[in-house]
Each structure stands twice: as structure tokens, then as C-alpha cells.
Amino acid sequence: MRKELLLCLLLAITNTMLADEKLNLEAYCQQIDHAIAHSADYVAAHEKKISETKRALAFETTPKNKYQINFQLYELYRAFVSDSAMYHLTECIKLADQLGDASGAVKCRALMAIRCSNIGMYDEALNTLDSIHPVGIDTLSLGIYYEAYNNVYSELAYYTRLEHMRQTYQAKADHYKQLMMDILPPTYETRFLRLEQAAQGEGRLDDAMKINDAWLKTVEPGSHPYAMVALYRYIEYKLRGDKPQMMHWLVESVLADIRNAAMDQGSMWELANELMLNGDIDKASSYISFTSDCANRYGSRQRNWQIAPLLTTIAKNYKTKSEHTTNQLRMLLVAISLLLLLLLGVLFFLRRRNLQLDAARMALKGKNDELATANSQLATQTEELSTLNSQLSSLNSQLSESNRVKEEYIGRFMSLCSQYIDKLDDYRKMVNKKMKNKELEDLFRMSKSTELKEKELEELYQNFDSVFLHLFPNFVNDFNALLQDDMQVHPKEENRLTTEIRIFALIRLGIEDSSKIAEFLHYSVNTIYNYRARIKNGALDNRESFERRIKQLGNIQ
DSSP states (O other), X not given: OHHHHHHHHHHHHHHHHHHHHHHHHHHHHHHHHHHHHTHHHHHXXXXXXXXXXXXXXXXXXXXXXXXXXXHHHHHHHTTTOHHHHHHHHHHHHHHHHHHTOHHHHHHHHHHHHHHHHHXXXXXXXXXXXXXXXXXXXXXXXXXXXXHHHHHHHHHHHHHOOOHHHHHHHHHHHHHHHHHHHHHSXXXXXXXXXXXXXXXXXXXXXXXHHHHHHHHHTTSOTTSHHHHHHHHHHHHHHHHHTOHHHHHHHHHHHHHHHHHTTOSSOSSHHHHHHHHHHTTOHHHHHHHHHHHHHHHHHHTOHHHHHHHHHHXXXXXXXXXXXXXXXXXXXXXXXXXXHHHHHHHHHHHHXXXXXXXXXXXXXXXXXXXXXXXXXXXXXXXXXXXXXXXXXXXXXXHHHHHHHHHHHHHHHHHHHHHHHHHHHHHHHHHHHHHHHHHHTTOHHHHHHHHHOOHHHHHHHHHHHHHHHHHHHHHOTTHHHHHHHTBOGGGOOOOSSTTOOOHHHHHHHHHHTTOOOHHHHHHHHTOOHHHHHHHHHHHHHTBSSOGGGHXXXXXXXOOOO
16 A cells, blocks of 8 residues: 555656646747747847948058957857858958968967868868968967867767778877867866866766856856857756756757857757657757758858758658647547537437427327317216316426427527537638648647637537526526525526526426436536535425425426
């Protein structure tokens, strides 16, 4: 017993955690959707900065100031448009050579090589680096020069399919990494990046987190460098299996990229992959399409190589989901068709029963006429025949009342059935239209909703209340007259019944079985039983005869 209780507790905790995780993921997606909706504004603001800087460049005359402004434009274009960033680096190289600034020329050529390797132009990157002669330059420029070599050989080692070439490239990358790490400043971004990557690769997760903590202190929250730190912090928590923190920092990185108009994004396609693994194909497809458009605008072959496999996987999963939804729609159409046939069968049955009732009424009327004739001929049996005639008249009156009730409800039911057939046909047309327009997400959401059922039930009860009160306009007052003051029930709306009154309205119509009442009102049998017992307990007189008196209430109008 204890094991079963413990298992139930664990399942409850797990379900709660899954619900919270889903809620957090939806909240994150809402933030990202909002940022994407305003991405054009962020891009416009960034382009405004670029335009203002270009205007400043147009009025500069000295090579030194032109060099500084061109370098500012390179920084603005670095994660925005690759070709423009490389153009302004080229201008910086020309101006540095013109000024005789050896350090500036080496730094800009090294940065050019890094740009080339980042977009997959490896030959161009190596040719640029081979043309550099790092003599008489400052420490930072030399460190960037080594960083460029490390960057291009690391990329080549990662993407080559030849093992012996991978080993060669990796050895060169490690050589230049050591040279770079020895001279770059402690707070330089690439230095933090390489230290953290090394700690992660060696499984030293605590050391890697300390490096990331130190790196995080050097960047402004929400800035473009912050996006890179947040992305590696996401990797830290992913290696630890901490999904809440992992998703938090991944979303931080994505938001920073979008809000800084970064077209070279490393985090959005990671988020798309996480969403795909979580089963949210639609969001994954939307986000991967957004980052693919950004990569095309930036002009990065390498980023497109990274995105392409994920795009293929998402497309395959989306096709599978679409086929599943189509099968569900087919099943729904079959169910609707069967329901239509069932309604037609009910209409036929009711029509047949109505004809039988008419025949019975005519037969009863004939019998009544025969008894009246016999009563006039048998003077000696006047009292007995009079009594019998009264009983038959009462029976005829009850039958006429029952027939009127049935006619009223059958007429209304046939009208509702006709409306339901029209609604089913409209629904079929709507489903067909959405399938043609491939609006599968709307159909999937509609098929999960219970709104249609609730609306139709409310309309059914409203029709029942309207017909019943039309037949028995004084029923509510007569019903309350049988109850104690504190037990009386008064509907809040005109021409509507409460659940309690509706139960006894059905009893007044001859439906006494609690299971049938429960089926009509969509309650459990126990609930109907409790309602009946509570009302009968509030009766003014004998509770045992309460329902019998209910059946005698009201006159049909």
C-alpha cells in the first residue's frame, strides 16, 4: 500500500513538473514571438546607427579619423551583413597602410581572415593570413593574428571528412591557440571562449561554469556579446541536465540576438532544435525559417550548412504530423456521416410513433362515441356509465395532453434535427475548405476544443425550457408552492429553468428514471439522485407523494 501511495505521489509530482515546464516554454515562446514581431523595428534602429555613422564618415577628411569611423562601421556590420563588414575592413586596411600603422593593418587583416573563415571562405582566410608579416606590432594585434589562424584551422578540423587532415588541422589550431592564449588580455572574448570550450571538452563542468561567470561580468546584459555568453551558459546547463536553466539562458541569447538586429545567429537554430525535440513542430519550423532568412541576409554559407539538416528534419516531422492530422479529419468526417444517418433514423422512428399515436387517439375517440351512445340507450345504468365516462374523459384528456406535449417536442426536435443537418454540412464545408487551404493548425485546434459541444448543449436546454414553459407557463410558481420558503427555487433568467426545476420538469413529462434524466442533462446518476432527494426533503407535506403531485401540476396552454 505504501509503495502504491509513493508511486502515485511521484506521478503527481512528475505531472506537475511537466505542466510547469510546458507553461514556462509557452511563456518563453511568447517573449520570442513578440521580439520577432518587432524585429523590423530593431533592424531599422540598427540601420539608423549605420546611416548616422556613414554620414559622419562622409564629412571626415583625415585618414586617421576615416580609419576609426570605418572600423566603427565594421563593428556595426560584423553580425549584420558580412559583405559590408568585409568592405569596411578592407577600407581600414587601406587607411592603415596609408598611415603606416603596422599594428592596425595586421589587426584588420586578421579580422578579415576571421570573417572569411566564419562564413566558410577558408582559402581566402589562409591567403589573407599568409600575406601578413607580424613585425613591430602591438600585443593585441599579434594576439588577434594568432586567433585568426586558430579560428580557420579549428573550422577546417571540424568540417573536414578526412581523418589525417583533421589531425593536421587540429595540431595547427592547438599551436596557434597556445600562442593566442599567452598574449591576449585576460578579459578578451575569444580567450574566455577557448578556456570554456576546453573545460567543457575535458568534463570540468565546475571550472567551465566559473569561467562563464567571470565572462558574464565583462558584458552588458542584453548586448550582442551578452548573447554569446548566454549561449555558452545554455551549453553549461545542458551538459548538467538542468533543463529550466538551460532553456532560460538559451532564450536570453535568442532575445539578445533579435533585439540587437544580429543576422549571424547561433542560438535561434538551437532553440528550434529543442522545440522540435519537445514535439512543437510548428514553432520549430517558424523559428528555423526566421533564422534561415537572417543567415541569408547576413551571407553566411557556414550558418546555412548548420541550419540545413535541421530544416530537413523539421520538414519530415511536419509532414508526419500533417498526415496524422489528415487521418484524424477523415475519421471525424466518418463519425459525422454516421451521426447524420443516426439522426435520419431517429426522425423516421419519431414520425412512425406519431402516426401510431394519431391512430390510437382516433380509436379512443371512436370508443368514447360508442360509450356515449350506449349511455343514452341504457337508462338503468346511468350512474355507472356516467362514472365510466368521466374516467374515460379524464384518460382522454391526459392522452390529449400527452399527445400535445409529444407533438410540441417532436416538432421542435424535427426542427433542431434539420438545423443540426445544416450545421453538419456547414462544418463539412468549413473542414473541406481548411483542408484545401492547408490550415491544419486551425483544424487541429478546433478538433481539441469542446466549445462546440457546450454551445449546442446550451441551445438544447434553452429550447427545452422554452417549449416546456410554453406548455406549462405556471409550472415554476406551482412547483415552489409545494416547497418550504427556504427551499424554493427561482430562475435567474426569464423563460429559463434551473437544473433542479429542469429535473422535475422532465418528471412532469413522465421521464422518472434518474439514468435517463442524467443522460439528457449530462450529469451523473448520483448527482440527479441528490438533487431529487434534496428537493423532496424541502416539501411542505409528505415527501413520498411529492413527485406524484409534481405530475399533476400545470395545464397545457
